[in-house]
Amino acid sequence: MKIMIEYFPYLVKALPMTFYILFTSVFLALILALFLTWAKVGKNKIAKAFASVYISFMRGTPIIAQLLIVFIAVPLIMKDLGIRTNNWNNSVYAITAFALNEAAFFAEIFRSAYIALDKGQIEAGQSLGMSGIQVFLRIILPQAGANALPNTTNMTIELMKNTSLGMAIGVYDIMGKATQLALNNYGVGQRELFFEVSIMFWMIGLGFMFLTNRLVDYLNRGTSEHIGKNNRLFKRLQVKGGRV
Amino acid sequence: MSFDFHYAITCIEPILKKLPVTMKLTLWSMAIALLGGILFALMKKSNNKILANVCRLTSSFLKGVPILVFLYFFYYSMDDILHALGGTFRFEYDLRNPPKIQMAIVALSISYIPYMSDMLLSALDTIPKGQFEACYAMGFTKLQMMIRIIIPQLIVVCIPNIGNHFVNLLKATSLAYMVTIVEMMGAAKNFAVKNQRFLETYIMAAFVYWVIFIMFEQLFQLIERHSGKYLKR
Numbered sequence: 001m002k003i004m005i006e007y008f009p010y011l012v013k014a015l016p017m018t019f020y021i022l023f024t025s026v027f028l029a030l031i032l033a034l035f036l037t038w039a040k041v042g043k044n045k046i047a048k049a050f051a052s053v054y055i056s057f058m059r060g061t062p063i064i065a066q067l068l069i070v071f072i073a074v075p076l077i078m079k080d081l082g083i084r085t086n087n088w089n090n091s092v093y094a095i096t097a098f099a100l101n102e103a104a105f106f107a108e109i110f111r112s113a114y115i116a117l118d119k120g121q122i123e124a125g126q127s128l129g130m131s132g133i134q135v136f137l138r139i140i141l142p143q144a145g146a147n148a149l150p151n152t153t154n155m156t157i158e159l160m161k162n163t164s165l166g167m168a169i170g171v172y173d174i175m176g177k178a179t180q181l182a183l184n185n186y187g188v189g190q191r192e193l194f195f196e197v198s199i200m201f202w203m204i205g206l207g208f209m210f211l212t213n214r215l216v217d218y219l220n221r222g223t224s225e226h227i228g229k230n231n232r233l234f235k236r237l238q239v240k241g242g243r244v
Numbered sequence: 245m246s247f248d249f250h251y252a253i254t255c256i257e258p259i260l261k262k263l264p265v266t267m268k269l270t271l272w273s274m275a276i277a278l279l280g281g282i283l284f285a286l287m288k289k290s291n292n293k294i295l296a297n298v299c300r301l302t303s304s305f306l307k308g309v310p311i312l313v314f315l316y317f318f319y320y321s322m323d324d325i326l327h328a329l330g331g332t333f334r335f336e337y338d339l340r341n342p343p344k345i346q347m348a349i350v351a352l353s354i355s356y357i358p359y360m361s362d363m364l365l366s367a368l369d370t371i372p373k374g375q376f377e378a379c380y381a382m383g384f385t386k387l388q389m390m391i392r393i394i395i396p397q398l399i400v401v402c403i404p405n406i407g408n409h410f411v412n413l414l415k416a417t418s419l420a421y422m423v424t425i426v427e428m429m430g431a432a433k434n435f436a437v438k439n440q441r442f443l444e445t446y447i448m449a450a451f452v453y454w455v456i457f458i459m460f461e462q463l464f465q466l467i468e469r470h471s472g473k474y475l476k477r
Contacts, residue, residue, distance in 0.1 A: 060461075
């Protein structure tokens with residue numbers, strides 16, 4: 001217990017690194033995933049085939065292999081382009097790998113959310129003379145976004161857990177810091193240390209879950225499910241067999 | 245950047261040689277996780293509220309922690325505990341040669357237990373209540389009801405999810421190389437270090453994983469189509 005309190009400040013100092021990797025890669029992955037989804041549901045056959053192979057590869061290979069490939073390939077490519085990578089932080093490679101990996105999963109989620117939409121609405125929008133961007137922003141995004149949000153945050157929590165792999169390429173996030181601390185102390189108190197790390201990951205995950213539940217409730221306000229969940233009168237009517 | 249194809253082809257053999265270790269890790273963890281998942285699902289469904297809540301808390305915890313943390317926890321910090329237990333229960337524990345693979349199996353399986361129990365519970369919800377009542381009305385015992393009516397349907401509902409978790413677990417076993425277990429990824433790393441060519445080796449390792457992933461995906465789809473036959477008449 002004493003060791004845990006002693007180590008805690010060091011681990012908290014590593015928290016910003018975890019969040020930095022997480023948010024940057026999620027942001028990049030969201031952008032990439034939009035393109036992938038567009039390729040996957042669109043009519044361009046070449047783009048569709050490329051997106052399918054990409055998604056299958058990213059889903060079918062371990063994330064650690066992707067991380068190592070990016071870690072080795074990116075400096076070589078940059079060398080060919082004449083860019084020096086000697087003083088880049090290792091977190092750059094971690095972010096690249098996680099973003100590339102996560103984009104595939106996000107694209108799958110977005111595609112299923114898009115398919116769940118009522119196609120008549122898009123046609124209605126087009127018949128009203130909306131441009132493609134208007135249809136996307138006003139009709140597709142509000143509904144598909146609300147549909148996709150729970151799954152997207154689940155994937156984000158998964159990614160948060162996966163950021164711990166960054167230590168394989170020398171990124172000092174929580175897990176990397178913990179192993180460093182363990183090595184510094186010749187392995188004294190490792191059990192407490194890793195237990196503490198697991199508690200921290202759990203708490204971050206729970207925080208994310210709490211925030212998303214709030215957000216999903218907010219986005220789904222006005223739909224009948226949501227009203228049913230929060231309204232006592234509605235529940236009583238339902239129990240009595242009445243339809244509202 | 246240069247990619248040496250001849251070298252890349254020579255990588256495949258040492259990687260594939262360690263496929264049995266990967267499969268051993270996957271299958272054992274899958275089996276233990278399924279057993280634990282059944283246990284957790286039963287406890288969550290039980291009438292004992294304390295037990296059910298403890299189970300819920302535990303599975304939330306197990307879901308929130310990366311597999312890597314569990315692997316490190318079991319690999320680096322169980323030494324003295326196991327040594328002491330070996331003293332009391334009279335089994336031989338060799339400190340210099342710890343049972344690495346067994347520890348990895350425990351770490352992988354406990355992190356998949358909550359997913360398994362969730363899967364089973366959601367599958368149980370898909371079975372209509374009327375069937376349970378019909379079983380009571382027919383005078384089935386609980387065991388008979390489970391074995392003859394519920395479980396055959398449960399398996400069919402679960403198969404797609406089990407396939408998903410299985411391939412995820414297969415990918416997750418690659419993490420075991422971080423705790424010095426030589427499975428496919430570990431073999432790739434050793435081979436790369438020996439020849440000082442990292443890019444080709446890791447890409448080939450990824451391709452090997454990809455091929456295995458696709459094979460298992462197809463296999464599970466086949467099983468799914470076969471087992472769901474009675475549903476579409």
